[in-house]
Amino acid sequence: MSVRRFWASASTLVLAAVAALGIAQPASADSSAAAAGGYVALGDSYSSGVGAGSYLSDSGDCRRSTKAYPYLWAAANSPSSFAFVACSGATTTSVAGTQLGALSSSTGLVSVTAGGNDVGFADVMQDCVLSGEAACLSSVGSAVSQVQNSLPSKLSSLYGSIRSRAPQAHVVVLGYPRFYQLSGSCIAGLSEKERSAINNASDVLNGVIAKQAADAGFTFSSVVDEFTGHELCSGDAWLHSVSIPVYNSYHPKAAGQSGGYLPAFRSAA
Numbered sequence: 001m002s003v004r005r006f007w008a009s010a011s012t013l014v015l016a017a018v019a020a021l022g023i024a025q026p027a028s029a030d031s032s033a034a035a036a037g038g039y040v041a042l043g044d045s046y047s048s049g050v051g052a053g054s055y056l057s058d059s060g061d062c063r064r065s066t067k068a069y070p071y072l073w074a075a076a077n078s079p080s081s082f083a084f085v086a087c088s089g090a091t092t093t094s095v096a097g098t099q100l101g102a103l104s105s106s107t108g109l110v111s112v113t114a115g116g117n118d119v120g121f122a123d124v125m126q127d128c129v130l131s132g133e134a135a136c137l138s139s140v141g142s143a144v145s146q147v148q149n150s151l152p153s154k155l156s157s158l159y160g161s162i163r164s165r166a167p168q169a170h171v172v173v174l175g176y177p178r179f180y181q182l183s184g185s186c187i188a189g190l191s192e193k194e195r196s197a198i199n200n201a202s203d204v205l206n207g208v209i210a211k212q213a214a215d216a217g218f219t220f221s222s223v224v225d226e227f228t229g230h231e232l233c234s235g236d237a238w239l240h241s242v243s244i245p246v247y248n249s250y251h252p253k254a255a256g257q258s259g260g261y262l263p264a265f266r267s268a269a
Helices: 003-018 032-037 069-077 092-098 121-130 133-149 151-165 192-215 254-268
Strands: 039-041 082-084 109-112 170-174 219-221
Touching: 039 069, 069 082, 069 254, 092 151, 109 151, 121 133, 121 192, 133 151, 133 192, 151 170, 151 192, 170 192, 170 254, 192 219, 219 254
Parallel strands: 039 082, 039 109, 109 170, 170 219
Antiparallel strands: none
């Protein structure tokens, strides 16, 4: 059995669930200036904490974790209120449509991750794991085109809605990690060309998110530096590879939330 065929058979079920990058319910926190107004955590699965375990019983398929960075930050800073509404599978549209009710004119601090699901991230990883290199690179290229052409207006619309609902809030927009350490320890799975293309797509995605955040007057906080040395193939990965349960695949482990996202958010909040 070829390496790629082995990965395909091991991961077909896993990747069916990767499509959900995350939608949870918000919570309000505090960061000195933002303390009085409370903290609302918006976004997809990277904010809800999919992959970190210890999910709140009332969060259902949103899988909001007590080990996710919003929950950890709120526990450490005791904000006046905490609305944790991030949810697995969230897109910019679903964040705007289902999560912004947690915001108000008195909200002091907001965090958000969004964009990966809008450009078919799950489909890209499925193509790369289950198909050949050519199909993978084509899928990555299509996603990058969406990032550059259609995502900016979607992010701009979401950010405008956040500002409208929470005009006084300090808003922190977090990015996504690179997935792979190139020339790393992996001896199976994707080719280096595929891994490099996926990393590049992540960089393009983060660049677009950062620009739209800046245009909205929000603070962008990258997590790339925090995850450097802890990517897949590093030997000390803070990200799940193809995993069971399937929804964990390509999401941060608890260590990625506490060692990656939490410091990135704390430094910007």
